[in-house]
Each structure stands twice: as C-alpha cells, then as structure tokens.
Amino acid sequence: MDIWMRFMSGDGGIVFGRVEGGYLHEYASLDQRVPTGEVLSTRALTPLAPCAPGKIVALWNNYHALAAKLDKPVPAHPLFLLKSAGSVIGDGATIRRPASYAGKIVYEGELGIVIGRRCRDADLAEAAASIFGYTIVNDITAADLLNENPHFPQWCRAKGFDTFCGLGPAIVSGFDWQAGRVVTTLDGVERQNYPLADMVFSPAQQVSLISQDLTLEPGDVIACGTSLGVGSIKDGATVAVTIAGIGTLSNTLAARQDTGDATAAARAAANAA
Amino acid sequence: MDIWMRFMSGDGGIVFGRVEGGYLHEYASLDQRVPTGEVLSTRALTPLAPCAPGKIVALWNNYHALAAKLDKPVPAHPLFLLKSAGSVIGDGATIRRPASYAGKIVYEGELGIVIGRRCRDADLAEAAASIFGYTIVNDITAADLLNENPHFPQWCRAKGFDTFCGLGPAIVSGFDWQAGRVVTTLDGVERQNYPLADMVFSPAQQVSLISQDLTLEPGDVIACGTSLGVGSIKDGATVAVTIAGIGTLSNTLAARQDTGDATAAARAAANAA
Known part of the structure; x- marks a missing residue:
C-alpha cells in the first residue's frame, strides 16, 4: 500500500507524490508516475484534495x-x-x-x-x-x-x-x-x-x-x-x-x-x- | 462579430484564434485574449471543436x-x-x-x-x-x-x-x-x-x-x-x-x-x- 497526496507548497505551486514518514516524495503526476527527485517535509505543505478529477x-x-x-x-x-x-x-x-x-x-x-x-x-x-x-x-x-x-x-x-x-x-x-x-x-x-x-x-x-x-x-x-x-x-x-x-x-x-x-x-x- | 475557431496544426499542436478571410490570427487562449502575432492559413489546419469545455x-x-x-x-x-x-x-x-x-x-x-x-x-x-x-x-x-x-x-x-x-x-x-x-x-x-x-x-x-x-x-x-x-x-x-x-x-x-x-x-x- 502506498499513500499518495497532493499539496500546495509555500510558493503556491501544486505538488503530488508518495507520502512516507512525514515526507512527500514528489512524482511528475498521477499518470506519469516518475519521481522528480524532490523530497519535501509535509509540515511545510497545505493539503489539497489528492487529485483534480476531470469528471x-x-x-x-x-x-x-x-x-x-x-x-x-x-x-x-x-x-x-x-x-x-x-x-x-x-x-x-x-x-x-x-x-x-x-x-x-x-x-x-x-x-x-x-x-x-x-x-x-x-x-x-x-x-x-x-x-x-x-x-x-x-x-x-x-x-x-x-x-x-x-x-x-x-x-x-x-x-x-x-x-x-x-x-x-x-x-x-x-x-x-x-x-x-x-x-x-x-x-x-x-x-x-x-x-x-x-x-x-x-x-x-x-x-x-x-x-x-x-x-x-x-x-x-x-x-x-x-x-x-x-x-x-x-x-x-x-x-x-x-x-x-x-x-x-x-x-x-x-x-x-x-x-x-x-x-x-x-x-x-x-x-x- | 468576430469568428473564433480552434484547429490542429500540421505538427499536432492546437491553435486558437480569430478567423478572417481564410486566415487564423492566433490568440494565447480563450480567456487570455492576447494575439501571439502568428497568422496561419486555415487551409493547412484541421478544424476542432472551437473550445474544450471543462463542463x-x-x-x-x-x-x-x-x-x-x-x-x-x-x-x-x-x-x-x-x-x-x-x-x-x-x-x-x-x-x-x-x-x-x-x-x-x-x-x-x-x-x-x-x-x-x-x-x-x-x-x-x-x-x-x-x-x-x-x-x-x-x-x-x-x-x-x-x-x-x-x-x-x-x-x-x-x-x-x-x-x-x-x-x-x-x-x-x-x-x-x-x-x-x-x-x-x-x-x-x-x-x-x-x-x-x-x-x-x-x-x-x-x-x-x-x-x-x-x-x-x-x-x-x-x-x-x-x-x-x-x-x-x-x-x-x-x-x-x-x-x-x-x-x-x-x-x-x-x-x-x-x-x-x-x-x-x-x-x-x-x-x-
């Protein structure tokens, strides 16, 4: 089981990725599941709905x-x-x-x-x-x-x-x-x-x-x-x-x-x- | 009255703009109505639905x-x-x-x-x-x-x-x-x-x-x-x-x-x- 979340970062950007032990491991997107290499503390981030459905x-x-x-x-x-x-x-x-x-x-x-x-x-x-x-x-x-x-x-x-x-x-x-x-x-x-x-x-x-x-x-x-x-x-x-x-x-x-x-x-x- | 259309261009890109006399005057987008300066003959373009509604x-x-x-x-x-x-x-x-x-x-x-x-x-x-x-x-x-x-x-x-x-x-x-x-x-x-x-x-x-x-x-x-x-x-x-x-x-x-x-x-x- 992996946990995926989406957040607003301090600069107003949107980040998505896998959350583990209080850190977000950023991925390109939900359908392009390629890690970007960025790792962010979730404490500095504002949670959003985990995806933005088209429908x-x-x-x-x-x-x-x-x-x-x-x-x-x-x-x-x-x-x-x-x-x-x-x-x-x-x-x-x-x-x-x-x-x-x-x-x-x-x-x-x-x-x-x-x-x-x-x-x-x-x-x-x-x-x-x-x-x-x-x-x-x-x-x-x-x-x-x-x-x-x-x-x-x-x-x-x-x-x-x-x-x-x-x-x-x-x-x-x-x-x-x-x-x-x-x-x-x-x-x-x-x-x-x-x-x-x-x-x-x-x-x-x-x-x-x-x-x-x-x-x-x-x-x-x-x-x-x-x-x-x-x-x-x-x-x-x-x-x-x-x-x-x-x-x-x-x-x-x-x-x-x-x-x-x-x-x-x-x-x-x-x-x- | 202005006529606005959306097309697929030869390279598969999507272009939107005002059509006049067989030419598309490209604009950034429907809500950012800023001309890009590009003018394209509509004969080289494939028409699409004129917008891509979210709903x-x-x-x-x-x-x-x-x-x-x-x-x-x-x-x-x-x-x-x-x-x-x-x-x-x-x-x-x-x-x-x-x-x-x-x-x-x-x-x-x-x-x-x-x-x-x-x-x-x-x-x-x-x-x-x-x-x-x-x-x-x-x-x-x-x-x-x-x-x-x-x-x-x-x-x-x-x-x-x-x-x-x-x-x-x-x-x-x-x-x-x-x-x-x-x-x-x-x-x-x-x-x-x-x-x-x-x-x-x-x-x-x-x-x-x-x-x-x-x-x-x-x-x-x-x-x-x-x-x-x-x-x-x-x-x-x-x-x-x-x-x-x-x-x-x-x-x-x-x-x-x-x-x-x-x-x-x-x-x-x-x-x-």
Whole structure:
C-alpha cells in the first residue's frame, strides 16, 4: 500500500507524490508516475484534495442493504450522475451552503475509485489495472432540490454545488477494499458504518461497465455510492468519513453566512428580466 | 462579430484564434485574449471543436413551444444535467453508436453559450459580460436509456457517451441571438426551425442563475436546450444544425460497426464476476 497526496507548497505551486514518514516524495503526476527527485517535509505543505478529477461519476443504489431499505431492485448497470469538477474540496476544507438555498444538506460517506490511466470499453482485467487507488468521498446533496421540480429530478444541480464533493485525504494504492468499512460520524456521533463488501458492482465492475459509457481519464473519480445512515448536516456541524487504511476525510458545513440578500437580489433580477 | 475557431496544426499542436478571410490570427487562449502575432492559413489546419469545455451544462425544457407541446409548466430555475466533457466532437467528426446500444439515437439542435471568464453568483450584467460568444450544439441522446431504469432517469449516461456532443464550427462573439433561428436538417430534410427568442431563460439569465449553482469557468459551455422537431438519427445519417451568423455544425452517425461482440462479452463478464 502506498499513500499518495497532493499539496500546495509555500510558493503556491501544486505538488503530488508518495507520502512516507512525514515526507512527500514528489512524482511528475498521477499518470506519469516518475519521481522528480524532490523530497519535501509535509509540515511545510497545505493539503489539497489528492487529485483534480476531470469528471466525477457518482453512483446511486450500489449497496444491497440500501436497495433493500429503499425497496428498489438492484440495478443491471451502474446508475450514475456527474458531479461538477468544481465541487471538489479537500480534507479540512469548508462546505459552503449555497446562498440561495435554506434547505436540508445531506452527507453520504463513500469509497472513491481513482483512475490511473485512460480506460474505454475495458474488460474486467483491464478495468482492475486502470484503478490507481482508492480515496474517500463525501457526496454532499442539497436534498430539497432533488425533486423540487416534479418533471425533472435535479441530480446534477443538487449534488454539483461548489464545495459539495469532499475528497481525500489521500489516495491509497493496493488498498484491500473487500475488507473495508465506511464509518461516518456527525459531530463525533457515528451515523454510518457499512461494509464495502456489500457493494452491488465491485470497483472493477464499475470501471468496466462505466468505461463502456464514458472514456475514463487519469484522475477521474468514481464515487461508489453510499449505504444506510445518510442524514442531514446542520450549519456548523462536522462530518468525518473514515475508511481504515485510507484515513479520515473531515469537512465542516460553514455557519450560515449573511450573503443571502445580495444573491437573492441577483436571482430576482435574473428571473424578472 | 468576430469568428473564433480552434484547429490542429500540421505538427499536432492546437491553435486558437480569430478567423478572417481564410486566415487564423492566433490568440494565447480563450480567456487570455492576447494575439501571439502568428497568422496561419486555415487551409493547412484541421478544424476542432472551437473550445474544450471543462463542463457542459445542458438545459431541459427551455423553450415555450416545447413546454407547451410536452404540456409541462415553464420552470422557475434552469433545469439542467451535465454532459461529460469527453463527449465533445467538432464539425465534421463522426458520432459513434455505443457498442452495447442498439436503440434510438436522437439529435437536438441548440444554441451554445461559451463562457469567457470565471463567473460565480453573477447578476445579469456580470453574466452578460461573462459570455464570450455563441456556438452551435448537437445534444445527442441514447433515448432508450433515459428511462430504462424506472427508479432513476439516466440523463448523464444517455447524453454523456463519447462523441455525443457536437460543438462548433465556430464561436461568434457579438452574435445577436434574439434574431436567430436554429435550423436542423437530417440528410438534407428540415426537421427543426425555431426562433431563439422563444427561450424561457435568456442566455444572460441562464448564466446568472446557473452561476449561483456552479462556478462557471472560461471555455465552459451551456447548451440552451432545444425546441420542437427532435427526432432520431439512423445509422449513416447526417445531422446539420445551422444558425445563420454562426455557421453549420454537421455530424454523421457512423454506420453500425461490428464491435458489438467483444464489448458484449466484456459487459457480460463484468456483470457475472
């Protein structure tokens, strides 16, 4: 198992590499895994999300326990939406409530698959070989928007807001997902604790089947879906998602900011024009 | 009105700039609009999609005539999905049928808004100023997948396949959209001919309202939705979408390829594993 992280350095540059014993061994990039020879103390660096995905494929209904609870049949193909790349934040970053939205904001602790090389129409073996490693995702949703319009479910909008995709803290290559569990706490109280082995589509199956829909690129992330225990986050509360062997992804929903008036005015003007 | 295009040059490099009288006046990029001083004959260049969007926001139900035909109320906020960035093809490129999909493939001729600068929580004036120009979109859909699963409408999958977003041929800045019409032909027969003035949300309203959901970045594209006359494309047929003042975007759906068996086998293996 290797631990891969991305940081901002003191001069504002971005560095990526393998972390061992408090030091970053820099590599050229996620898909060009060539050491640059630079070794930096991680204490001088600011952690970022461990990759900058071009796309984030987020699965719905991928755990048997949740499918049973929702009384939905297990799907025959991964059911997914795309989260906007701009929604990504790293460990420790703040989730921002959209200025125009006062409703329920929901966490979902998930396993994230990080793609290591271009992958299209891949069979299972090629799909497995295309997985660079695993990370943790907090797939955040403005839940009241999802079915706000009865004629069009707004999955991409509800899950696509800036800061609505926690990602990190690290990518772990060689992680044995089959023995793993996702444990989510809200202000320290356990809310989710489910086994990854309960997945409907395994990571390699997801990559294989999704690669028949979309070409997957290095750094792309598949959020494997969540299971039981999803719930809402109050303003100011902290969600921590832990997968032993990967780490803990912790993000706090900012206390309500007083920016609602300006945005509401912009929105009203746009609607009226 | 200026015409902006992107090309592949003889050495495989990508050049972007303003086209006038058969010559490309190269610019640094879409958001850094600084001339490089290079002037190239477009005859030596291979046209590409005029930008490489990080995200493509595609609207549903944004024309009064279509809303009336579908008997749906006009929405209060733009209803959108995200098309994958990898779905983009330029004028003249071939639409490929997914190997695993034998169903109906549908064209939608649309106006495309190209963002010129980062835009978040923008009021109408800022939104209007953030529009770099306009292009043409053919928003292609594997229609039978949309409601294949009764529990989850697969918008992102059905519209996200590689080659399912025709974009081009040019971006025109200063284009007067209010007088424009979208004319779509299928193998030369007119199928769509609708006025842009029938839009529910104007381009500036779309940019303003969507910027309150997602930060829009330079090169991002908003596909404004389509109106009456959507239909299916037979294998081998050519769809041409024309907006006078922008140009014609023409793409052919490839004749059926004999690659179905290998992919079907990969799919079956992935499902069975």
